[in-house]
Amino acid sequence: MAAALPDRPAAVAAPPELGQRLSGLIARLAGPRQEIEAAFLAVGEELGGASALLDRIVAAFEALPRDLDGAEMQEAGARLGRFTGHAHEIAAAFTRERGDVQKLLAAVNAATHPVEDLHRSVRLMGILSVNARIVAAGLADAADQFDVFTTDIAELSKSATAAVVAFADGHAGLAAAVRRAADQFAGFEAAHRERLANLASSLDRGLLAVAERQRSSAERSTETARVSQEMGMRVASAVMALQVGDSTRQRVQHNEEALARLAAWLAGESPFGLVAAETDRPALAAVVVALQQAQLHATVEAFDHETREAEHALVELARDAEAAIADCRRLYGEEGGAPIAELGIEMREAALLLRDCAREREQLDTLATAVGGMVEVLLGHVEAVQEIEANMRLVGLNAAVKCAQLGPRGAALSVIAAQLRELTGELVPAARAAVTQLGEAVTIARAFTAGSTGRLAAEVGQLEDEATAALGLLEAVDGRLGAALGTLDRDGAEAARLLAMASQGLGRHAGLAEALADIEFELARLIPSHQGGAVPPVLAQALKALRRGYSMEAERRIHDEIAAALGPMPEEWPAVQADPEPEPDLDDVLLF
Numbered sequence: 001m002a003a004a005l006p007d008r009p010a011a012v013a014a015p016p017e018l019g020q021r022l023s024g025l026i027a028r029l030a031g032p033r034q035e036i037e038a039a040f041l042a043v044g045e046e047l048g049g050a051s052a053l054l055d056r057i058v059a060a061f062e063a064l065p066r067d068l069d070g071a072e073m074q075e076a077g078a079r080l081g082r083f084t085g086h087a088h089e090i091a092a093a094f095t096r097e098r099g100d101v102q103k104l105l106a107a108v109n110a111a112t113h114p115v116e117d118l119h120r121s122v123r124l125m126g127i128l129s130v131n132a133r134i135v136a137a138g139l140a141d142a143a144d145q146f147d148v149f150t151t152d153i154a155e156l157s158k159s160a161t162a163a164v165v166a167f168a169d170g171h172a173g174l175a176a177a178v179r180r181a182a183d184q185f186a187g188f189e190a191a192h193r194e195r196l197a198n199l200a201s202s203l204d205r206g207l208l209a210v211a212e213r214q215r216s217s218a219e220r221s222t223e224t225a226r227v228s229q230e231m232g233m234r235v236a237s238a239v240m241a242l243q244v245g246d247s248t249r250q251r252v253q254h255n256e257e258a259l260a261r262l263a264a265w266l267a268g269e270s271p272f273g274l275v276a277a278e279t280d281r282p283a284l285a286a287v288v289v290a291l292q293q294a295q296l297h298a299t300v301e302a303f304d305h306e307t308r309e310a311e312h313a314l315v316e317l318a319r320d321a322e323a324a325i326a327d328c329r330r331l332y333g334e335e336g337g338a339p340i341a342e343l344g345i346e347m348r349e350a351a352l353l354l355r356d357c358a359r360e361r362e363q364l365d366t367l368a369t370a371v372g373g374m375v376e377v378l379l380g381h382v383e384a385v386q387e388i389e390a391n392m393r394l395v396g397l398n399a400a401v402k403c404a405q406l407g408p409r410g411a412a413l414s415v416i417a418a419q420l421r422e423l424t425g426e427l428v429p430a431a432r433a434a435v436t437q438l439g440e441a442v443t444i445a446r447a448f449t450a451g452s453t454g455r456l457a458a459e460v461g462q463l464e465d466e467a468t469a470a471l472g473l474l475e476a477v478d479g480r481l482g483a484a485l486g487t488l489d490r491d492g493a494e495a496a497r498l499l500a501m502a503s504q505g506l507g508r509h510a511g512l513a514e515a516l517a518d519i520e521f522e523l524a525r526l527i528p529s530h531q532g533g534a535v536p537p538v539l540a541q542a543l544k545a546l547r548r549g550y551s552m553e554a555e556r557r558i559h560d561e562i563a564a565a566l567g568p569m570p571e572e573w574p575a576v577q578a579d580p581e582p583e584p585d586l587d588d589v590l591l592f
Contacts, residue, residue: 018285019266021526022259025519029259032515033252036303039512040245043505047242047314050498051235053491054321058231060484073477076470077211080347083467084203087350090357098189100444101364104371105182107441108175114433115164115171118385121426122164125157125392128420132399135413152395153420156388160427163384171434174374178441181367188360195353203350206343231324234317241313244306250551251299252516255292258546262288265542280536286528287539291546291562293523298558300516307509314506318499325492329485344471351464358461368445375438382431392424535566 133150264270265284399417403410543563550556 018289018526018528019263021522022263022266022289025522025526026256026259026263028519029252029256029516032512032519033249033256035508036245036252036512037249039505039508040242040249043245043314043502044239044242046498046502046505047235047238047317050317050321050495050502053495053498054231054235054324057325057484057488057491057495060487073473076473077207079466079470080203080207080343083347083350083463083470084207086463087203087354090354094189094357097364098185100447101182101185104441104444105178107437107444108171108178108371111171111434111437111441112175114430114437115168117430118164118427118434119168121423121430122157122161125153125160125420125423128416128423129153129157132413132416132420135416153392153399156392156395160385160388160392163388167378167382167385167431167434170374170378171438174371174378174438174441177367177370177374181363185360185364188356192353192356195349202346203343206346209343230320234313234320238310238313238317241306241310244303244310247306247552248299248303251295251302251555254549254551254555255296255299257549258288258292258295261542261546262292277536277538280538282528283536284539284542287562287566288542288546289523289527291543291559293520293527294558294562295555296516296520296523298554300513300520302554303509303516304513307506307513311503311506311509314499314503318496318503321492321495321499325488325496329488344475347467347471351467354464355461371445372442375442378438379435382435385427385431389424389427392427393421396421396424535568539566 129150132153136150262285266281396417399420400414403414403417406413543559547556547559550559
């Protein structure tokens with residue numbers, strides 16, 4: 001930096017063409033100053049736009065950890081856990097109850113053989129009743145003694161047949177109903193076996209994914225806060241670095257103003273209210289031109305250095321912005337809404353399956369109730385058979401007594417009575433065997449209605465409502481996550497574009513610095529020769545007036561170095577009409 005006046009041969013006046021050449025340089029300074037102002041204003045607007053977009057991205061993601069770890073999400077997880085637990089129980093119970101249905105069917109089928117024995121016995125009883133009437137009719141002189149016997153046998157046989165047929169028909173209907181239910185249950189279980197087997201595990205996986213998202217929310221919150229803080233610091237750093245544009249504009253403008261005043265002095269005018277004598281003009285021109293050359297030299301150096309730093313700050317900001325976007329995408333975007341969305345699908349499919357299970361289970365409950373009712377009806381028929389058996393024994397006993405009275409003539413009828421007693425003796429064991437099997441069927445049927453699965457099936461609707469509410473909350477959070485990711489994709493790309501444009505906008509600084517350096521070189525060539533000695537009062541006042549126009553400490557420091565190199569200032573300067581101290585301008589402080 002040129003910090004002092006060159007030592008040249010003395011001259012009595014500044015070159016006459018100096019004022020004109022200064023006017024040309026002033027006009028040339030205006031070009032780079034305006035370009036710097038426009039360039040940095042554009043860069044500032046681009047940085048401001050990118051900063052607003054980055055703030056919006058960070059704000060969108062800062063709220064997500066609170067959403068994922070909030071009380072409502074905890075409650076949603078608990079509801080979904082209850083739903084999954086019940087799904088576990090229902091799925092396990094269906095496998096268990098398949099065996100119970102088969103046991104029910106086996107118990108009902110086991111009563112078939114005793115029922116067939118009953119049916120065979122009553123058919124034989126009918127045949128014996130017919131034979132008894134034929135034999136009794138052959139006993140002409142004693143037929144009237146056996147009318148009651150043969151009639152009672154026929155009536156009892158008819159009643160027994162009706163009771164057993166009703167019992168057999170009821171059993172056949174029950175067996176058919178149980179068989180249909182067993183076939184339907186087996187078909188349902190076979191059709192949904194894989195889904196039932198995978199239901200619990202798929203729901204568990206979804207819940208684990210959501211739980212993992214909640215677990216990592218604290219870590220993500222910390223990470224998001226860190227990214228936000230670093231972004232804020234980088235933006236602040238870039239904003240501060242861009243102040244070089246405004247400081248350079250001000251310093252170049254101060255150069256223009258100082259050179260314009262010098263040109264006015266050389267033309268005989270009196271800027272600052274100072275009138276320069278002809279003999280003072282060479283020194284005044286030499287000092288002011290040298291001072292402006294030194295100021296412009298320092299401005300160019302600062303502009304080049306600080307603009308490089310600003311460009312580096314923008315590059316760092318762009319890199320950090322890209323890293324922040326990548327962090328947000330890594331923290332939230334890789335999984336996206338997949339766990340919640342997939343869990344929602346699984347829950348809805350599970351709800352449909354559980355509703356089907358509930359309907360199937362209701363049919364089993366209906367069947368179980370029907371089994372009890374049917375068995376009660378069958379037991380009524382068994383009681384009738386037992387009553388008939390008792391009457392038949394009594395009739396058989398009476399027949400045996402009369403046959404004994406007839407002696408050999410009653411032998412045939414005695415054989416029929418014996419066969420009748422034998423068949424009668426078979427009725428009750430067969431009926432009891434059937435009742436035993438049907439009683440086991442009732443016990444199995446009652447286990448259905450008493451089991452927890454029936455209760456769980458009845459609760460499917462309520463569970464589904466809870467799961468739906470929980471999924472609604474999860475999907476709302478998922479929606480906010482999707483919106484945040486949309487903001488990330490949309491605003492992230494735009495922020496990166498604006499930062500790239502801002503960085504490119506500073507790429508022209510080398511050409512602007514070179515243009516200012518050329519002007520500074522021209523100024524150095526225009527410094528007039530001067531004669532040393534005491535500083536003229538008018539020069540001291542001019543320096544004082546110029547110093548008041550500075551807005552930066554760097555300008556004052558260079559000014560003071562030049563002034564100190566001139567030697568001692570006059571102790572008493574002539575009174576002059578000084579310019580008032582300038583009010584601070586916001587443009588001198590803020591970049592944008």
